[in-house]
Amino acid sequence: xxxxxxxxxxxxxxxxxxxxxxxxxxxxxxxxxxxxxxxxxxxxxxxxxxxxxxxxxxxxxxxxxxxxxxxxxxxxxxxxxxxxxxxxxxxxxxxxxxxxxxxxxxxxxxxxxxxxxxxxxxxxxxxxxxxxxxxxxxxxxxxxxxxxxxxxxxxxxxxxxxxxxxxxxxxxxxxxxxxxxxxxxxxxxxxxxxxxxxxxxxxxxxxxxxxxxxxxxxxxxxxxxxxxxxxxxxxxxxxxxxxxxxxxxxxxxxxxxxxxxxxxxxxxxxxxxxxxxxxxxxxxxxxxxxxxxxxxxxxxxxxxxxxxxxxxxx
Ligand SMILES: Nc1ncnc2c1ncn2[C@@H]1O[C@H](COP(=O)(O)OP(=O)(O)OP(=O)(O)O)[C@@H](O)[C@H]1O
Numbered sequence: 001x002x003x004x005x006x007x008x009x010x011x012x013x014x015x016x017x018x019x020x021x022x023x024x025x026x027x028x029x030x031x032x033x034x035x036x037x038x039x040x041x042x043x044x045x046x047x048x049x050x051x052x053x054x055x056x057x058x059x060x061x062x063x064x065x066x067x068x069x070x071x072x073x074x075x076x077x078x079x080x081x082x083x084x085x086x087x088x089x090x091x092x093x094x095x096x097x098x099x100x101x102x103x104x105x106x107x108x109x110x111x112x113x114x115x116x117x118x119x120x121x122x123x124x125x126x127x128x129x130x131x132x133x134x135x136x137x138x139x140x141x142x143x144x145x146x147x148x149x150x151x152x153x154x155x156x157x158x159x160x161x162x163x164x165x166x167x168x169x170x171x172x173x174x175x176x177x178x179x180x181x182x183x184x185x186x187x188x189x190x191x192x193x194x195x196x197x198x199x200x201x202x203x204x205x206x207x208x209x210x211x212x213x214x215x216x217x218x219x220x221x222x223x224x225x226x227x228x229x230x231x232x233x234x235x236x237x238x239x240x241x242x243x244x245x246x247x248x249x250x251x252x253x254x255x256x257x258x259x260x261x262x263x264x265x266x267x268x269x270x271x272x273x274x275x276x277x278x279x280x281x282x283x284x285x286x287x288x289x290x291x292x293x294x295x296x297x298x299x300x301x302x303x304x305x306x307x308x309x310x311x312x313x314x
Pocket of ligand 1: 022025026027045046047048049050051052053054196
């Protein structure tokens with residue numbers, strides 16, 4: 001394994017009222033957020049939420065219609081040596097397929113004043129040393145992702161912007177990238193990584209920024225995401241209809257399943273007390289913990305662009 005040089009402090013990425021329209025379509029809408037150094041920040045949203053567009057705007061590959069985004073106080077393109085400032089992987093397969101991984105990296109290195117030694121270091125860091133001289137044409141998606149990350153790390157940047165880097169990786173690759181991103185953040189770098197998997201980000205990121213239909217939905221520590229869910233309690237009673245009528249007098253949602261009710265918005269204690277007050281027997285009263293993915297889906301439910309509709313509800 002190669003080692004990165006001494007810790008450097010990553011840059012703050014600051015988006016302010018960022019808006020990008022493509023014709024009639026608003027891909028990013030009035031987005032304001034700050035990404036800080038020293039932690040992995042997950043950028044989450046369903047398909048089409050505007051994650052890639054936002055990342056393209058950060059990297060100056062597209063210009064916003066309104067608002068601004070800066071890296072370390074300046075637009076990305078205004079930095080004297082952007083490759084040393086920000087390393088990015090936007091589309092893993094954007095690399096010329098006729099060349100070897102080493103030649104691809106060497107080409108980039110020589111035009112930007114980076115040494116050949118650094119090329120070998122990053123190849124080692126991403127585990128591609130053995131296939132470094134093979135043409136990239138035969139690379140698997142996981143190998144492309146590794147090469148993309150090697151490219152991003154080439155300039156030893158303070159800040160990393162990675163679009164869906166776990167896509168196509170096997171469990172070992174996912175674990176590898178998780179560990180790598182955390183260690184880069186621990187060195188004081190800024191790591192901004194997009195995903196559409198809340199469960200994956202929960203294991204990788206400390207902070208999450210969640211968007212839907214281009215708009216900010218949440219910006220909070222991962223540990224707080226679960227607090228966004230309302231409690232769900234499974235209730236079984238021989239007098240379901242009566243209990244449902246009582247529950248409907250409260251600010252709750254009652255979903256009727258085959259042999260039970262799923263009550264959202266009231267604790268199991270309160271449901272138990274309500275039933276006891278009216279002499280309604282209960283056979284079961286179980287708090288059901290939503291998974292992180294379910295909380296994420298609930299948060300973004302109204303902003304799913306290409307969702308399927310089940311039973312009239314998304
Ligand atoms: N160049 C473009 N021209 C027209 N529409 C675009 C363009 N780029 C993105 N869009 C639209 O903007 C919206 C946001 O797209 P974007 O790719 O940023 O989302 P995303 O969150 O990265 O989604 P995914 O996870 O599917 O990649 C989508 O509706 C997309 O169709």
